[in-house]
Amino acid sequence: MAAPSVSSPPSSGASRLLSARAAALLSPLAALVITVAIGAALFAALGKPPARALAMFFVEPLRDGRALSELLIKATPLAMIALGLAIAFRANVWNIGAEGQFILGAIAATGVVLFAGPGAGRWVVVALLVAGVAGGMIWAAIVAWLRDRFSANEILVSLMLVYVAELLLGYLVYGPWKDPEGFNFPQTITFAEATAIPRLVTGYRANWGSVVALASTACAWLFLYRTYAGFQLEVGGIAPRAAAYAGFSPRRALWTALMISGGLAGLAGALEVAGPLGQLTPHLPVGYGFAAIIVAFVGRLHPIGIVFSSVLMSMFYIGGELSQSRLGLPKALTGVFQGLLLFALLACDALVERRKRR
């Protein structure tokens, strides 16, 4: 007879987010409506016309080709990181440090570019992407190893490794990797043309990274719903005792979940640094790794759902920037919207669950 114990909040949150089938589609939509309503009230309180402000978030990012291209640029890393996180969260592995794995992916990719030098051929793109995956995986492997060997809490370890990654990034761009001709700015040299991720349409910044993200979506879906390994991972997450009964190894699940989520975050980092940025700077991390947690949950931890929620989250990013430049509102609105959406979602899920139980 076990003592009644407090279940860990993340796992009960996950089951709440996963269980209700009807709520699976309804609650994100309801949450979006609530977010928009509160957002409108917020704009009114700030003395801005709500309709015009909301348009910055929900209309402007879709206005033309250039806007759509920018939308894709931000949705791509969000989707890619969120896919990995969804797999990890389904396995009840709480990797909160995708931001750090993203940074390590970018660092590793930059290392390949710098090592290859200015005369490198087109092959370097493949090499830098592989390096990005490896970088993210190594960073996540530290988390997996500490949890496996010492039962260290993966939430704390992965989160703290984000700060280590940021400091490592700072050391590199202020130190050994600083562009000698960069007027002492903390940044690497601008990457050679050959290292750039090919663009989808000339004249627009959107690149083949988005296609890689879509392919990753398909692979994640296949893995989760069509493979025995994915099944084992999911059972380990939602019913650990059933997994033990079936003989599914929790250690293997832990490592698989962290390698997949770390690898995808690293790949996103490599695509970012070799794509829109074209050089490594301290401004690389803009919170994609954290926003992707929300993307994963709003997308119901489902690959297809994540495609949509990543576009939504991308709108929040762009809307925040536009509100700053055109309306003089603080850019922090992006974070406010992200938070509102997550809280509204959790509230909707909790209410739906409660109604169902009665």
Next chain:
Amino acid sequence: MSATPPRLELNGISKRYDAVRANDAVDLSVMPGEIHGVLGENGAGKSTLMKIIYGAVHPDAGEVRWDGRTVRVASPREARALGIAMVFQHFALFDALTVTENVWLGLEAALSRKEVQARVAAVAADFGLELEGDRLVFDLSVGERQRVEILRALLTKPRLLILDEPTSVLTPQAAERLFVMLRRLAADGCSILYISHKLDEVRALCSRATVLRGGRVTGVVVPASESAHSLSELMLGAAPAAVAPVPGTAGVESAPALVVRGLSLPRRERFGVALEGIDLEVRPGEILGIAGISGSGQGELLGALSGEDPRAPAGTVWLLGRDVSRVPARERRAVGLCTVPEERMGRGAVPALSLAANTLLTRREPIALAGFLRWRTARRLAERLIARFGVRAHGAEAVAASLSGGNLQKFIVGREIDAAPKVLVVAQPTWGLDVGAAAQIRGELAALAAHGVAVLVVSEDLDELFELATDLVVMARGRLSPRIPVREARIAQIGQWMSGDFPARTAPAAGVDGGSVGTEQSARG
């Protein structure tokens, strides 16, 4: 008009869950001081009805009257305010606290520890509940824990006490003590609702009983004047099929298929049970029953057998002549060991997944090359199990959580029987099943044994073990009693053994590899 209205009266209570009518126009009345039985198989709607009375679930239609007044019980808190107390099947006690502290926590009034202690002592003495207030719950036996729950309920001075299958955790002797206490309580004017599916208990204890089947009342009877046969007909609709004992054909003389040698394991969880020097062997064609009250180490033994608990030292667990002590669960299954855990939801099956997906927990047929899944195969397998074992479910895509306990049990036991094991270890094979389904499962187990499968059955239901097993051992406090052929076993003796009072075992004679027959071994008739 009678002078006193019923303490509790339900009129036309209905509650639907999606397609399932859990309660359909249920009437029930309990007089003051009456012990009223609620009889029905699992899934008959007993639990839903009790939750409605206790305010945990709200009915779609119908009326609840308390002392003749119409009331609406919105929450368990309101139920308690009316004087309704409930003792659940699963206890909600804090192991690390004392009896007094646990009782204290359950009381809503602000009382000092001393007052609580005095009241605990007074009420315990009043009702002959032997309990020491200072003992930690962790040290108590299951029966004693139940007494703490009952004590906690009694301290609220209930006018209606609801007990949900209270004897499932008790030895026959402890159950008898409980009945004495309940009769005394009823004599004091407290009404008691006694939920059970055990006919003899209801006949011995209850002055009236309401029988439920499929959510409807099929009769209100005086149990003492009914026969077991007529009662089970009310519960089941049709006369239960008798188990046809299948005579063993495989030689019991062959080498044991499952052997445990001197297995001792420290407790794994803080409040678990340590195993001490477990020896047992099961031969092909034999059904060995392990009796014992729950929580005596059965779960721990099962974990060591299945491989879920990987700590068994080398040389302690042998499967078909192979030392599997250090072999993980999936490999043991590949060797031919199938297990059915006691806990169905969450261990034997994943509640949120479909039945088709749940076949994947233990079956390999739906796994194709390179680890891809063949869902069509999984669905067909699930459909076959549904058909073969009469599982009531909306097809292979129904999620496990949507099945009633009994139907899920049929599915899980069926999944393992259908896997054609060489050794089958099964816990509580018919727990919560109606008599017909239980008979089918027992028949299947007997047939497996007849085909040369070694079967180990862990059960709290002595009747079941006496009916099914060839030999019996009793588990108590992590130890196993000597082995005794079922035809020589007596209920009273087994009951005594269940409390841990049994002679030390003689050293096992049979070797792992040998075909020699142990001294305790009985030939089958």
